[in-house]
Amino acid sequence: MNTTAAVLWTGGKDCALAFHKAQYAGYNITHLVTFAPENPDFKAHNLTLIQQQVKAIGLPHLLLTVKPPMQESYESAIATLKNQYKIETLITGDIDEVQNHDNWIEKCCQKSGMFVYNPLWKKDRNGLLTNLIEENFKVIFSLVKKPFFNQNWVGKVIDSSIIEELKKLNIDICGENGEYHTMAINAPFFSEEIKIDSHTVTEHEHYFYLTNH
Missing domain, CATH: 3.40.50.620 (HUPs)
Known part of the structure; x- marks a missing residue:
């Protein structure tokens, strides 16, 4: 093609x-x-x-x-x-x-x-998240909304245990309704992993988010 x-x-x-x-x-x-x-x-x-x-x-x-x-x-x-x-x-x-x-x-x-x-359109949510792990992506939470999450989630890497935690919450596990957002810090098509040397978690009225320094 x-x-x-x-x-x-x-x-x-x-x-x-x-x-x-x-x-x-x-x-x-x-x-x-x-x-x-x-x-x-x-x-x-x-x-x-x-x-x-x-x-x-x-x-x-x-x-x-x-x-x-x-x-x-x-x-x-x-x-x-x-x-x-x-x-x-x-x-x-x-x-x-x-x-x-x-x-x-x-x-x-x-x-x-x-x-x-749209290669992800209407695909199984659990399958998409599992796909990330199988293909060696490294993805972190960059913003999480209250009341679903606390600030400890910001900066965490999505792995199989995190997927299980997401399933326990009353949310779309892929965050499709804006419950959380992510950033990829490594992927199969990256030449190198992105290093986040120092960051802070900033609190807003409705969410917590990562500030990179």
Whole structure:
């Protein structure tokens, strides 16, 4: 397959696993793409960490600004990817509809005719998390929401015992409703593991998150 593709990159477990599965499926991944608001301040997906991931992956990273009206802004950015960067397929780590909304990226791709590949869509949640361990990903919790989690979860690595802990909580175990967010610090397609030398856990009214120094 010689389809030129880009992965929608947030730095978390889902986009990282989607990247890996798309590689196996034969997609020619040429770019990483992150949609961001003006002056982004990502709590869950630290841009400094994303830059380290990009270096470890070794692909160009496009940070595209989106602003209201959102659908038009996304459609315009996606058209740019197609026309200027000759990208034919967008790969997402989407697993399910969020709060019963349509697949947002697919909706925004219709106007330009961009193809979308969702390798994780509607897959078994336990299977996806187990997949990460089997394929030697190293993924940490970067943000966890109250009241499901306390601050001790921030920075923990997802392993089989953590999956069992997640099953005991009254949540989507993949965090699909925003219960938690993650960052991949190693993956089969990274040239090296990302080192987080020092970090603090910051408390917010509704969540705890990792601040990298």
